[in-house]
Amino acid sequence: MTAIASNASVLLTIGLAAMVTYLLRFGGLMLAGSLPRSGRWKRFMDALPGTILLSLIAPAIVSAGLWGGVGTLATALCAYKTKNLLLSMLFGVAIVALSRQF
Amino acid sequence: MLGVVRMGFVANLPVAVSVAAYGSILGVLAAQKQITWHLLLTMNLSIFAGAAQFVMVDMWIPPLRIVEITLAVLAINLRYVLIGASLQPLFQGKSLLHKLLMMHLVADENWAVTMAAYRKGTASTYFLFGGGMCILLAWCLGTLTGHTLGAVVQNPEGYALDFVFVAVFTALLMTLWRGKPDLAPWLVAAVSAVLFQQMLPGKWYIVIGGISGALVPVFYPSTSESDSGETSS
Numbered sequence: 220m221t222a223i224a225s226n227a228s229v230l231l232t233i234g235l236a237a238m239v240t241y242l243l244r245f246g247g248l249m250l251a252g253s254l255p256r257s258g259r260w261k262r263f264m265d266a267l268p269g270t271i272l273l274s275l276i277a278p279a280i281v282s283a284g285l286w287g288g289v290g291t292l293a294t295a296l297c298a299y300k301t302k303n304l305l306l307s308m309l310f311g312v313a314i315v316a317l318s319r320q321f
Numbered sequence: 322m323l324g325v326v327r328m329g330f331v332a333n334l335p336v337a338v339s340v341a342a343y344g345s346i347l348g349v350l351a352a353q354k355q356i357t358w359h360l361l362l363t364m365n366l367s368i369f370a371g372a373a374q375f376v377m378v379d380m381w382i383p384p385l386r387i388v389e390i391t392l393a394v395l396a397i398n399l400r401y402v403l404i405g406a407s408l409q410p411l412f413q414g415k416s417l418l419h420k421l422l423m424m425h426l427v428a429d430e431n432w433a434v435t436m437a438a439y440r441k442g443t444a445s446t447y448f449l450f451g452g453g454m455c456i457l458l459a460w461c462l463g464t465l466t467g468h469t470l471g472a473v474v475q476n477p478e479g480y481a482l483d484f485v486f487v488a489v490f491t492a493l494l495m496t497l498w499r500g501k502p503d504l505a506p507w508l509v510a511a512v513s514a515v516l517f518q519q520m521l522p523g524k525w526y527i528v529i530g531g532i533s534g535a536l537v538p539v540f541y542p543s544t545s546e547s548d549s550g551e552t553s554s
Binding site: 225231233234240241243246256262266269271277283287290291299303307308312315 | 336360363373377387390404408424425481485486491492493494498503506513514526527535537
């Protein structure tokens with residue numbers, strides 16, 4: 220493989236990834252614009268932010284083991300009580316980091 | 322307008338700290354794969370999607386399997402269709418150009434912060450954009466720091482840097498909690514995400530979990546405002 224060919228494929232790979240990602244973002248917005256904002260559809264869309272975010276992390280929480288679970292719970296409780304994002308994250312991360320020192 | 326951009330920027334600062342933290346892990350991995358810093362920066366600016374970039378770097382073995390990598394990015398970022406759709410009320414009445422310009426800087430983090438602010442009535446597209454700038458800056462700083470100092474952080478797991486990702490989204494998630502009606506959708510989302518993560522390859526579980534959870538309130542008994550003409554569930 221020549222250097223030029225590999226350079227082109229690198230740029231093509233990044234370009235395609237960027238294009239796909241942008242089209243998904245923009246396509247979602249356009250799609251929703253043509254759909255109703257009431258009734259069942261509204262309830263679906265209103266529930267979506269929470270359920271996507273949870274789906275993103277649920278498997279990672281499970282595979283993080285016992286202390287990962289403790290750290291997650293600590294972060295969640297702290298965020299719920301204090302509404303302080305940074306404090307809550309540091310709290311959870313500190314617990315997991317400490318647990319790995321032993 | 323600039324004031325709102327700044328508000329969005331500032332509101333995302335706590336989250337940006339953790340974005341920089343797991344960005345540094347990506348930087349370390351990229352350096353190990355001989356990905357130059359300017360290539361990494363190009364990815365940051367043009368793709369701007371953390372999870373997808375992690376998978377790309379992971380698959381970065383020459384000769385590049387372009388189709389395979391593109392499909393992986395598509396699957397991981399499929400959630401952005403839902404994320405984009407959920408931003409629709411925020412973009413109500415905005416011009417096409419405004420939408421085209423603002424939608425690039427939408428990451429999980431500034432989106433979640435914006436949705437939480439929107440529910441309190443304090444968000445706009447400029448708030449979203451300010452947040453995007455903040456996250457982008459942190460993402461670049463974090464990844465490039467990791468890339469440069471690669472050899473310094475020998476054992477990121479020891480500092481639980483891999484757990485930062487879970488922690489940031491857990492904290493963000495709590496800001497989206499709307500009370501008891503969220504319990505069932507969230508349970509369904511979590512359980513199906515965990516199940517499908519084991520059953521299907523790739524990142525389909527994010528979209529499947531998100532959709533299946535959000536389908537739950539669709540079957541709740543309808544309130545007065547809703548459901549014209551629909552009788553069966």
